[in-house]
Amino acid sequence: MDASERAARRAFRDQTAIVGVGTTAFGAMYRDLDPERDPYQLGLVALREALADAGLSKDDLDGLIVSRMPHYGRMCEVLGMRHPRFVNVLPGEGRQSGIALQYAAMAIYTGLASVVACVYGNNGRSVGARYGGEARGLTTTAMYDAPYGMTSPGAVTAQMFRRHQHEYGTPVETLGHLAINNRKNAAHNENAVMREPITMDDYLGARFIAEPLRLFDYCLINDGGVAFIVTSAERARDLAKPPVLISATSQGADITPNYVADDFWAEPLGHISEEIFGAAEMTHADMDFAQLYDNFTPSMLFSLEGLGFAPQGEGADWITPERIALDGELPLNTSGGHTSESYMQGWALHVEAVRQLRGEGGARQVRDARVGLYACAAPLATAHILRSDA
Amino acid sequence: MSEYARPLPARTQATAPYWEAAQRGQLVLQHCLDCAKPWFPPSEACAHCLGDRFQWRSLSGRGVVWSWIQMWQKYFPGFEDESPYNVALIELEEGPRLFTNLVDCEPAEIRCDMPVEVVFDQVTDAVTLPKFRPRRD
Numbered sequence: 001m002d003a004s005e006r007a008a009r010r011a012f013r014d015q016t017a018i019v020g021v022g023t024t025a026f027g028a029m030y031r032d033l034d035p036e037r038d039p040y041q042l043g044l045v046a047l048r049e050a051l052a053d054a055g056l057s058k059d060d061l062d063g064l065i066v067s068r069m070p071h072y073g074r075m076c077e078v079l080g081m082r083h084p085r086f087v088n089v090l091p092g093e094g095r096q097s098g099i100a101l102q103y104a105a106m107a108i109y110t111g112l113a114s115v116v117a118c119v120y121g122n123n124g125r126s127v128g129a130r131y132g133g134e135a136r137g138l139t140t141t142a143m144y145d146a147p148y149g150m151t152s153p154g155a156v157t158a159q160m161f162r163r164h165q166h167e168y169g170t171p172v173e174t175l176g177h178l179a180i181n182n183r184k185n186a187a188h189n190e191n192a193v194m195r196e197p198i199t200m201d202d203y204l205g206a207r208f209i210a211e212p213l214r215l216f217d218y219c220l221i222n223d224g225g226v227a228f229i230v231t232s233a234e235r236a237r238d239l240a241k242p243p244v245l246i247s248a249t250s251q252g253a254d255i256t257p258n259y260v261a262d263d264f265w266a267e268p269l270g271h272i273s274e275e276i277f278g279a280a281e282m283t284h285a286d287m288d289f290a291q292l293y294d295n296f297t298p299s300m301l302f303s304l305e306g307l308g309f310a311p312q313g314e315g316a317d318w319i320t321p322e323r324i325a326l327d328g329e330l331p332l333n334t335s336g337g338h339t340s341e342s343y344m345q346g347w348a349l350h351v352e353a354v355r356q357l358r359g360e361g362g363a364r365q366v367r368d369a370r371v372g373l374y375a376c377a378a379p380l381a382t383a384h385i386l387r388s389d390a
Numbered sequence: 391m392s393e394y395a396r397p398l399p400a401r402t403q404a405t406a407p408y409w410e411a412a413q414r415g416q417l418v419l420q421h422c423l424d425c426a427k428p429w430f431p432p433s434e435a436c437a438h439c440l441g442d443r444f445q446w447r448s449l450s451g452r453g454v455v456w457s458w459i460q461m462w463q464k465y466f467p468g469f470e471d472e473s474p475y476n477v478a479l480i481e482l483e484e485g486p487r488l489f490t491n492l493v494d495c496e497p498a499e500i501r502c503d504m505p506v507e508v509v510f511d512q513v514t515d516a517v518t519l520p521k522f523r524p525r526r527d
């Protein structure tokens with residue numbers, strides 16, 4: 001990173017803010033399937049809530065980023081948004097949720113738009129999404145892999161975790177701690193889909209999906225919508241809720257034909273870590289919590305190591321139930337994450353970060369939460385540092 | 391062999407040479423005529439130098455297991471009689487990696503970095519799948 005890039009990141013710090021968040025009712029919808037439920041409708045419900053949360057009306061929006069819906073145009077129609085100044089659609093992959101926030105913040109910071117809504121709708125459960133076994137899968141090699149029965153993001157993650165075990169001796173109980181902690185947090189979240197606590201015996205006794213990964217290592221498959229609204233820090237201070245400032249954000253990548261990263265994304269996450277902590281002028285110890293993308297529990301392990309919370313290969317020693325609990329040194333996935341709250345592909349983790357930083361966490365509130373981290377370990381990796389404006 | 395229920399390789403212009411070679415008992419990949427590097431999956435240009443002159447060449451058929459899993463979930467038809475089944479990611483001697491099944495070994499024997507070699511499994515009249523087995527030499 002050269003001096004001008006460093007200066008640009010410093011200048012960007014705390015200039016944009018998340019001002020409104022909204023979600024659908026995840027638990028209620030899990031038990032109520034509707035094959036005609038469409039992602040625009042889900043996004044609309046979430047956006048209504050986000051607008052009310054911010055004290056904005058839909059006519060205040062002049063930017064829109066959507067994901068996991070076929071086209072931005074239909075969402076604009078639904079919202080009666082005839083003349084947006086900044087609008088587009090991102091693929092329905094979880095790694096895009098952090099990128100949605102980045103695009104929104106960039107649009108605000110450069111003056112391309114003044115208030116940007118980021119809207120996500122997922123009807124996967126109602127339409128029978130299986131996340132495996134598709135004729136043409138999600139990776140370039142999928143058509144070569146299918147004859148061998150190789151398919152699904154979970155199975156690729158299982159391959160990577162097995163390799164991690166081979167290189168570092170990581171026990172499966174490390175993943176168990178993460179799954180159990182997620183569920184413990186979801187028990188305090190009325191909106192979560194799965195709230196029954198689980199024990200290590202439950203974790204180890206659950207069926208294998210792609211061994212070494214078991215049922216509780218996997219995200220849920222559920223319907224829902226999420227929205228968040230981004231504007232300038234200056235404008236944010238006049239709105240209904242305390243602003244949550246974007247202190248730093250960064251993206252890195254390891255694009256391979258089969259999703260697998262040799263180093264568990266240590267390379268891109270290492271750059272990201274340097275950039276966000278440098279730009280925010282903060283350290284790991286300043287993070288009051290972390291919301292870590294958890295499509296499968298090993299992704300959380302890879303984030304913690306890649307970003308430098310734990311030394312590479314030592315995640316197993318670092319991840320203890322005490323350290324990652326709500327009252328621990330680094331509370332993780334305080335809402336229950338994808339394995340227990342809702343599989344909103346990172347979008348609801350952003351909402352949870354905002355709620356925690358506003359003190360709206362209720363029974364799962366992290367005490368004095370002022371600074372939080374979101375991170376996603378994936379072929380496109382992202383992380384942000386968010387903080388309360390106080 | 392008409393009862394074979396598992397997914398078959400999708401044949402396209404780009405992939406046909408790979409599967410036709412397997413049918414002849416050869417494991418081949420595109421090699422760049424400018425920088426000599428091989429690549430997988432098939433593509434119209436060399437990702438190392440962007441050269442578009444290439445030749446399909448035979449590989450040694452040797453590699454190591456980078457990682458492997460036992461698949462329990464039933465995503466595809468045809469695997470019911472062998473559940474769970476293994477899927478390994480092989481790192482070929484020449485560099486590229488392939489997902490495949492390991493044969494002639496028990497799950498308890500499989501290790502990361504284990505040396506393996508290609509074998510050819512003719513699954514239908516028209517289709518042969520490269521698979522791998524432990525190298526016993």
